[in-house]
Amino acid sequence: MIEFVFQNPIISALVALAGLGLIFGALLGFAAEKFKIEGDPVIDQIDSLLPQTQCGQCGFPGCRPYAESIADGDSINKCPPGGQSTINAIANLLDVPAPELDQEHGEEADIKTVAYIREDECIGCTKCIQACPVDAILGAAKLMHTVIADECTGCDLCVEPCPVDCIDMLPVESGINQWQWPTPPIANGLIATDRTHSSSSHEGAA
Amino acid sequence: MQEVAVILVSSVLINNYVLVQFLGLCPFMGVSKKLESAIGMSAATTFVLTLTAMVSYVVNKAVLIPLELEYLRTISFIMVIAAVVQFTKMFIEKTSPLLYRVLGVFLPLITTNCAVLGVALQNAAKPLSFAHASLYGFGAGAGFSLVLILFSAMRERLAAADIPQPFEGAAIAMITAGLMSLAFMGFGGLV
DSSP states (O other): HHHHHHHHHHHHHHHHHHHHHHHHHHHHHHHHHHOOSSSOOHHHEEEEEOOOOOOHHHHHHHSSHHHHHHHHOSSSSOTTTHHHHHHHHHHHHTTOOOOOOOOOGGGOOOOOEEEEEOOTTTTOOOHHHOTTTOEEEETTTTSSSOOOOOOOOOOTTTTTOOOOOHHHHHHHHOOOOTOOOOOOOOOOOOOOGGGOOGGGGGTTOO | OOHHHHHEEEEETOOOOTSOOOHHHHHHTOSSSSSHHHHHHHHHHHHHHHHHHHHHHHHIIIIIITTTTTGHHHHHHHHHHHHHHHHHHHHHHHHHHHHHHHGGGTTGGGGGGGHHHHHHHHHHHSSHHHHHHHHHHHHHHHHHHHHHHHHHHHHHHHHHSSGGGGGTHHHHHHHHHHHHHHHHTTTOOOO
């Protein structure tokens, strides 16, 4: 049998190529099992960059659905709470140019705010509790509610449902705990000659 | 030891696969816009080149020569390359999903990178040991990485530089590649 294969050039060519194909196929099948991936890790990475306000201003029910949509190719400028810094971070992650914030979905707040319930006016209707996407409001029916300031993302979603308008959005006080290193200034251009021109004339040279 | 140095210098500089032999120009132009993706592509291609040089050596010596099937070299090496690239793709997808995204379509396109087939075929034509054949593969990858990274660093600068309009984009990239090739031709006769 083996001698026959060796002596017949066509048969030996067929056997050799089929054998090689089988070996490589088996190896790749093994590798496919070994390097199996569960889920899409890029979605997790995008999700971790989003502010997790779950505010829905992007048009999706929360941050994770929006992250999934970005991974499928949606535009990355729909998140007002995250603002330009989030857009830049996602653009950096996905290696795409960073667009401006889409004004259709809201404007970036200048200062971070937190919800505050004027407790003596609260009637205990629980409507704000149902509206809160991050479960930052405590309370029970006909009892006073209050906001856990550390959990509140400042998304404004609880202000609208309140029937007695007792919720204020207060600016977050900045103290020693919120202090961070100042962001280093970004240079105007890559090389010295750019700094005298406007950068728009170089857009076409990508 | 001296032989190792000669093989490396010859495959990285003197017979550089991209700039002297003009093999693998597609990723050289395609993935050189950004330094980061160029580095990723270099690593992936070097990995594929080294692995291909090893596997194709074994296939050539153990299967093709005993069966007198040297005329099947091209097709069986293409099969080897396709398998190795597919393996690399799975490996990168698992270890670095971000790099996988950045490389995108260029990762499967390593299959059609003629430098890979070129190394395998040139190795088969030379009387080499297994170690030297793999070293040639690695040297070809290192040479590819060297010029790709140099070129992408230059293109990042060029994207921001004040270039006359008719030369913007691909034109200036081609001219740059030509000048780099001239420079690499200067290594001819070094060994």
